[in-house]
Amino acid sequence: MNKNLLTWIAYRYFRSKKRTGWISFTSWVSVVGIGIGAFALLVTLSVLNGFESEITRRVIDVESHLRITGNDLTHEDISLIQTVLKNEKIRDISPFINKKSVLSTNGAEAVVRIKAIDSLALTRLVPKANATQRGDNSFISPISRLPGILLGFRLADQLGLYLGDTVSVINPLSMSGMFDVPIVGQFVLTGVFKLDLFDYDDNLAFIEIGEGQNIFDMPGLYSGIDIRFDNYQNINEISKKLQNEFGSTRYVSTWEAQHQTLFGAMKLEKYGSFIALSFIILVAIFNLTSSLVMLVMEKIREIGMLQALGLNQKLIRGIFLRLGMLIGSIGLAIGLTFSLALCLIQQFYRFIPLPSVYFIPYLPMEVHWIDIVAIALAGILLIFIGTLYPIRQIGKLLPVEAIQYEK
Incomplete structure (x- = not known):
């Protein structure tokens, strides 16, 4: 029918x-x-x-599409990345140092995550127009010869800091014995950022990468390299290619793997x-x-x-x-x-x-x-x-x- x-x-x-x-x-x-x-x-x-x-x-704006980590990365690793990925549309490659440290000022202290980057990476991660809440997105202070530091707005409020205040960055891991003195760096607060990500605004601080190498005793070394692409749809294939090139001496992770949880x-x-x-x-x-x-x-x-x-x-x-x-x-x-x-x-x-x-x-x-x-x-x-x-x-x-x- x-x-x-x-x-x-x-x-x-x-x-x-x-x-x-x-x-x-x-x-x-x-x-x-x-x-x-x-x-x-x-x-x-x-x-x-x-x-x-x-x-x-x-x-992704704050982190990267692809990250390579290891405690002894050098500029040679950056050259190797550029060679291996010569056919990929790389937007930028940014070396960094990422360490836990102690921030001290006016009797207040806090354990924070210090990310040491270059000035160009800072202007990209913390755009002045929509991320810098107070001050400037620069490591140079107009009122002090001390190197600049930028803090998340919640962290700055927690420590009661204002622009121009002096901040001490302490590396407690530099002490190998009971009577050793830790490496301490003096900085001036040049900017307060708001990235609208709780973990970043609450415990993240940016300093210049050269200062980070001094404080964490890593001359000419980096703890990681961030890579960004114009198109990251094939990011997993690129990750496998780099991991095969570096072997077990380096760890390559995508943005999704970094924040898997x-x-x-x-x-x-x-x-x-x-x-x-x-x-x-x-x-x-x-x-x-x-x-x-x-x-x-x-x-x-x-x-x-x-x-x-x-x-x-x-x-x-x-x-x-x-x-x-x-x-x-x-x-x-x-x-x-x-x-x-x-x-x-x-x-x-x-x-x-x-x-x-x-x-x-x-x-x-x-x-x-x-x-x-x-x-x-x-x-x-x-x-x-x-x-x-x-x-x-x-x-x-x-x-x-x-x-x-x-x-």
């Missing part, structure tokens, strides 16, 4: 006036419930995508949200199932007549299967359409603001088409499962009994 006929009958059942108003009500509740579930799913996943992209961008937690949160919010659709499916069961009971005589006219049970099941899929798909389509419109408008126009306590002024949203496909497939699967029980009841009906059925 023509499948279009089955679809037409299912559509007529959907449009026809039900003798029991409760059937129509539960059908529309199913549509609304499935729509709300699909809407909530796509909006939530888009918000999580937006936050993940924003955090990724900020982490953070990004792993965000992915887990996304999967958990998808599963949890899918229960909204599942609850609506129960309404769909109950409305189909009641509709089957109401249409028993019509079902018997269709059987008498030659339609077998498989075809009649197909009618009610199409009816259930139609009701569910309407809700799914409405929910996805409205949520997609909202997400795309917010993604490009950012009209929904966030309170100032957050690290960005607007609600981030980023639509991934794979999320839309996943929601649609999951919704269709749940709708299909919800229609199985009602259509199974049709198989228990005999044509004569169905025709003689009295409501």
